[in-house]
Amino acid sequence: MSAGKTNSETPSQPEPLDSAPPRSGELIDADVPAIAGAPAPNPTAPDPPAANSDDQANKRRSNDTGRTLSILSRQGFRPKLFRWKRQLAQVNAFESVLMKEPDTDLRKRSLAIRYRAMAGEKLTAILPEAYALVREAGRRALAMRHYDVQIIGGIALFEGHVAEMQTGEGKTLTATLPLYLHSLTGKGAHLATVNDYLAKRDAEWMEPLFAMLGVDVGIIQTPDDQTSRRKSYSAAITYGTAKEFGFDFLRDRLLLRAQNRLQTEMLGDGGGGFGGSGDEIVMRGMHFCLVDEADSILIDEARTPLIIGSIEDNVRDQIVQTYRWASDTATQYEQEEHFTIHPDTKQIELTSRGRQKVRALPKPDLVRTMGLVDLYEYTERAIKVHREFILDRQYVVRPGDKGVDEIVIVDEFTGRLAEGRKWRDGIHQAIESKENIEISVPTGQAARITVQDLFLRYPHLAGMTGTAATSASELRRIYRTPVLRVPTNKPPQRKRMPDRVFGTMERKFEAIVKEIQEIHDTGRPILIGTRSIDKSELLSRKLDDLGIAHKVLNANNVAQEAEIVADAGGHGRVTVATNMAGRGTDIKLSDGVERLGGMHVICTELHDAARIDRQLIGRCGRQGDSGSYRQYLSLDDDILKTGLGIKKSDQLKDQGAATAGSVDRLARLFRKAQRKVERKHFRDRMVLMHHEKERKKMQREIGQDPYLDTPD
Numbered sequence: 119m120s121a122g123k124t125n126s127e128t129p130s131q132p133e134p135l136d137s138a139p140p141r142s143g144e145l146i147d148a149d150v151p152a153i154a155g156a157p158a159p160n161p162t163a164p165d166p167p168a169a170n171s172d173d174q175a176n177k178r179r180s181n182d183t184g185r186t187l188s189i190l191s192r193q194g195f196r197p198k199l200f201r202w203k204r205q206l207a208q209v210n211a212f213e214s215v216l217m218k219e220p221d222t223d224l225r226k227r228s229l230a231i232r233y234r235a236m237a238g239e240k241l242t243a244i245l246p247e248a249y250a251l252v253r254e255a256g257r258r259a260l261a262m263r264h265y266d267v268q269i270i271g272g273i274a275l276f277e278g279h280v281a282e283m284q285t286g287e288g289k290t291l292t293a294t295l296p297l298y299l300h301s302l303t304g305k306g307a308h309l310a311t312v313n314d315y316l317a318k319r320d321a322e323w324m325e326p327l328f329a330m331l332g333v334d335v336g337i338i339q340t341p342d343d344q345t346s347r348r349k350s351y352s353a354a355i356t357y358g359t360a361k362e363f364g365f366d367f368l369r370d371r372l373l374l375r376a377q378n379r380l381q382t383e384m385l386g387d388g389g390g391g392f393g394g395s396g397d398e399i400v401m402r403g404m405h406f407c408l409v410d411e412a413d414s415i416l417i418d419e420a421r422t423p424l425i426i427g428s429i430e431d432n433v434r435d436q437i438v439q440t441y442r443w444a445s446d447t448a449t450q451y452e453q454e455e456h457f458t459i460h461p462d463t464k465q466i467e468l469t470s471r472g473r474q475k476v477r478a479l480p481k482p483d484l485v486r487t488m489g490l491v492d493l494y495e496y497t498e499r500a501i502k503v504h505r506e507f508i509l510d511r512q513y514v515v516r517p518g519d520k521g522v523d524e525i526v527i528v529d530e531f532t533g534r535l536a537e538g539r540k541w542r543d544g545i546h547q548a549i550e551s552k553e554n555i556e557i558s559v560p561t562g563q564a565a566r567i568t569v570q571d572l573f574l575r576y577p578h579l580a581g582m583t584g585t586a587a588t589s590a591s592e593l594r595r596i597y598r599t600p601v602l603r604v605p606t607n608k609p610p611q612r613k614r615m616p617d618r619v620f621g622t623m624e625r626k627f628e629a630i631v632k633e634i635q636e637i638h639d640t641g642r643p644i645l646i647g648t649r650s651i652d653k654s655e656l657l658s659r660k661l662d663d664l665g666i667a668h669k670v671l672n673a674n675n676v677a678q679e680a681e682i683v684a685d686a687g688g689h690g691r692v693t694v695a696t697n698m699a700g701r702g703t704d705i706k707l708s709d710g711v712e713r714l715g716g717m718h719v720i721c722t723e724l725h726d727a728a729r730i731d732r733q734l735i736g737r738c739g740r741q742g743d744s745g746s747y748r749q750y751l752s753l754d755d756d757i758l759k760t761g762l763g764i765k766k767s768d769q770l771k772d773q774g775a776a777t778a779g780s781v782d783r784l785a786r787l788f789r790k791a792q793r794k795v796e797r798k799h800f801r802d803r804m805v806l807m808h809h810e811k812e813r814k815k816m817q818r819e820i821g822q823d824p825y826l827d828t829p830d
């Protein structure tokens with residue numbers, strides 16, 4: 119969209135979706151048989167009459183089926199429309215019957231369809247009754263009746279799509295539909311979220327709905343022991359994080375291998391069973407997984423390897439001392455004289471004078487016994503870390519569980535602390551030595567799986583997200599999950615204000631503060647998104663100087679998160695946040711704010727991926743509320759360096775320093791830089807995927823287990 123005009127938002131279209139078959143094997147038949155016990159489906163049947171005033175209120179809020187389907191048809195979904203329309207009508211027809219039945223009958227029906235599913239009846243045939251049951255249980259147990267758009271979203275999820283639903287449109291409730299339907303087979307349905315908190319919150323929130331249908335729910339939390347994990351996995355539906363699902367898969371696999379070995383050994387002397395430790399695996403297979411925040415987990419996290427470590431390295435002391443030595447000497451090396459930086463890969467390489475210096479510098483005894491090639495590598499890494507990794511941007515230092523300080527990564531995409539995640543290739547340890555804290559010497563790998571591999575193992579996979587359209591082709595290519603943009607329940611009212619571009623960050627921040635002051639005077643709440651913790655704090659100081667009361671939400675003050683978010687939509691509130699405010703945060707407007715124009719969002723910089731910007735923007739104009747947003751940019755922004763290269767970005771920076779006013783016409787340059795970064799990340803992911811595939815193929819050929827026999 120071009121700058122210079124105030125527009126209603128028109129997000130870019132997702133890929134045409136009918137070109138790739140959905141992943142799920144259970145595609146819906148064109149001829150769904152009529153279902154016993156339900157009135158004959160009538161494709162044009164209106165929604166059933168509302169039972170009470172609550173329901174009437176829900177119905178008023180609900181979209182009419184016609185609007186939903188006409189929006190979908192504009193997305194190029196025609197071939198599926200006929201089927202969905204009929205299924206929606208069938209769900210509605212069932213609903214009018216179910217509404218008259220007592221709770222006990224709902225449970226009996228639920229049991230009956232479970233038997234049918236277990237007996238092998240196709241889930242597609244059971245879908246209308248199952249979805250109507252879930253809708254009715256939602257209405258009774260949670261006072262939330264699934265809107266038509268949510269039913270459509272639920273059908274798409276069942277068919278293996280990634281459903282893009284705008285913020286606040288009710289992904290949590292929509293998820294109950296495919297989770298329930300898949301759980302009927304008795305093979306378990308998983309919901310993967312990004313953190314423990316969301317897994318617990320969503321499971322506990324939806325639990326009364328499932329309980330009404332006689333379905334139990336398990337929750338996996340990081341500290342859980344094996345026994346409680348096993349219990350949670352034995353539930354019909356299990357909520358947990360992608361990370362925990364991955365680690366449980368690996369631990370089970372290690373255990374199975376150990377047991378197999380034991381069994382083989384015992385067979386020789388007539389023994390049976392694996393008595394030994396008495397351990398048992400915790401998972402009971404992988405059948406269906408619904409991934410929440412699908413773009414974050416399936417794309418941003420795709421490359422993250424989940425690793426279970428083996429025994430400690432016996433050369434630990436030597437490694438620790440070498441990290442320390444390299445870090446202590448890193449600042450003595452000069453660019454060009456001692457090292458060069460590759461313009462594209464940003465790789466640091468010592469020159470011959472640099473290597474000479476490595477050899478000449480005094481070293482402790484243990485370091486001297488290290489091979490020279492290793493010493494060069496340690497030094498290059500230490501130089502890189504000193505130049506590129508900045509405290510309170512990419513990471514924070516925080517007191518750890520055992521009373522020792524630890525480095526915690528700040529996730530570029532979520533703004534949150536990425537608990538337990540570590541940089542690879544010694545970078546994490548080099549940062550630990552830079553910050554002079556205990557060095558966590560890497561252990562050997564016992565088992566390893568990437569997030570991508572993990573989810574590709576599920577025969578039925580689906581996802582939900584607020585922002586998938588920009589990743590549609592990647593999701594389809596890697597996971598075979600087409601993207602469906604689910605229309606909002608009410609038409610969106612979000613306004614885009616023209617982009618503003620300044621020469622320097624300083625001038626940009628001045629203009630931002632001015633805009634905050636002006637809008638703040640009208641009483642509208644404002645949310646300002648920054649790319650890093652230090653910038654959120656810089657802006658906060660500027661607001662302090664002007665006496666504008668505000669709250670700061672970043673990874674340093676997670677404890678007050680719920681309180682800050684609950685308040686952010688209030689009259690006159692100003693909230694400065696990293697992209698932590700970007701997901702899972704439902705900002706509700708307080709009374710009267712809607713009339714003033716709703717919330718205003720200010721984006722202070724572009725992120726590496728456009729969808730992260732969209733997440734922040736999505737905080738305003740929620741559920742048909744009014745709202746507005748504006749993007750601010752400056753010629754010294756990081757995105758220009760990462761997207762256009764150092765030379766070009768340095769030129770622009772110089773140009774910016776000499777520019778007094780705004781240069782809004784340059785906005786297009788920033789989007790171009792962002793697209794370049796996105797393409798580069800995409801290529802990296804594809805290369806990784808190719809290598810991983812080749813490695814696994816080769817390992818299988820020589821009889822190895824690609825998850826357990828992993829090279830470091």
Ligand SMILES: Nc1ncnc2c1ncn2[C@@H]1O[C@H](COP(=O)(O)OP(=O)(O)OP(=O)(O)O)[C@@H](O)[C@H]1O
Pocket residue numbers: 176261262263264265268283284285286287288289290291584701702703704
């Ligand atoms: N069918 C419904 N009837 C009534 N209220 C609903 C319905 N669906 C969702 N809601 C309400 O909408 C709000 C947002 O729901 P939810 O948090 O699941 O949204 P979300 O799509 O996950 O948003 P986010 O992108 O912020 O995570 C909740 O307060 C929920 O109660």
